[in-house]
Amino acid sequence: MKDLIQLLRQWLMKFWVPLTIVIVMLGTAISLTVVLLHKQQVTVQIPNLTLRKQKGVQSAPVSVLKKGEHLQILKKSEGWYQIRREDESTGWVAGWLLHRQKPLKTVTPLSETTIVLDPGHGGSDVGSLSTNNKYEKTYTLQLAKRVAKQLRQRGARVIMTRNTDKLVYLAKIPKVAEDNHADMFISFHFDSSPEPNSATGYTSYYYHKNNGSYDLASNINAELSLPLVNKGVEYGDFLVIRDNSVPAVLLENGYMNSKDDFKSIKSKSYQDKIAKAIPVGIQNYLSNQTTTAQ
Template sequence: MKKVIELIKQWLIKFWAPLAIVIVMLSTAISLTVVMLHKQQITVQIPNLTLRKHYGIQGSPISVLKKGEHLQIIQKKEGWYQVRRDDESTGWVAGWLLKRKEPLKKVTPLSEATIVLDPGHGGSDVGSLSINNKYEKTYTLQLAKRVKKELAKTGARVIMTRSTDKIVYLAKIPKVAEDNHADLFLSFHFDSAPEKNQATGFTTYYYHRNNGSYNLAKNVNAAMNLPLTNKGVEFGDFLVIRQNTVPAILLESGYMNNKKDFKYIKSSKYQEKVAKAVPVGLQNYLTDQVETGQ
């Protein structure tokens, strides 16, 4: 017995270095495996999430996930997760809703949408000037942030082209929507006329008629119940919507160089009206799209 123990000691002394390396490697591999398995598991936090055949809001509904269900994540794509349920069935669900802990009053197509908001101008690009030389860029950012806050209540995934006072070059703005595989794009601006107090009102612009942009513009414009004149929906040759492949619109929500309009533009009450109207218009548009299968 003593000889055996002595042999083991000699063996350990001789091979302790490679043995230690093997032990460390095995421990690391086991730890990584446990972490990876944990990362690939997720529990549904809120009820009534739609499980779809394919990723995206146009994917055919398969079932509804229940709060507390344990899912295995198979893959991730464009913000969506392909998951496997306990019964081995699979499908796609909006990843941001799976992570959400705050309940939603209702899960709608808007909840599953990725929306890019573009506060016009920024940084050295100040935009239009008001009568008292205030910058358009200030109010487009204020408005976009309010819209983002309202959209967050619906569960929608919102991406901003800018969240601070910085310039985002025009050519890069449409790419934000494309790179994030957005469902919708909205650019916020305030108009300006050649002469002060010459023009008033708000207008909703589209460029592409056949990719959903025109219908999106109609739905958003119809939801706007504002104290300024509604000048309706018009074709607009603006790069940020012209070069956009997703349904895209541009909102001119008043004239910076009109005294009456600017009084509203800088008003938090007016901005809130616009911010609350936008989700209504988006929801109406997406509901029509889902129902018609377009």
């Protein structure tokens, strides 16, 4: 027995360095596995999230997730997570809603939508001028931020082409929607007429009619009850909507070089009316799309 113990001691003294390395590596591998497995787990923070058959708000719903459910993430794609529930059933859910902690009054298709907002112009591209030399770029950014706030309050995933006064090259703007696999794109502008104070009103433009752009423009325009002339929905050959494969609209929300229009454009109440109307228009568009699909 003493010989065995002595032999074991000699063996440990001879091989303690490689043995220590093996133990450390094994411990690291186990710890890393535990961390990775934990990262693939998520707990539902808000109730009534829709579980869909495939990724995307247009996919068929299969169930509703409850607050507190523990899920395993199988795959992430385009902002959506493929998950497995404790009963082994699987489906897709909007990833940004899984991580949302602030409660939603109601989870709607709008909550599951990715929307790109484009505040027109920016940086050295100032856009149109008011009669007192105010820049269009200032008010498009103000308005887009108000719209973004309203959409995010309803759960939507919002991506801005710019958040500050910077130049975004025109050709790159449509790519923001396509690269982020957005469900829609909205560009904000304020118009200008050849002669000051010679025009008034707001117009909703589309370019593509068969990809949802016309329907989106129509639904948004129908909700814009503003203190200016509603010039309706029009075809517009603008690059940011022409070169966009997702449903895309461009909103001209009044004339910068009209004194009366500009009073509205710069006012918080006017911008808030637009910001509150747009989510309703989008929700109506999504509801119509779902009805048509059925």
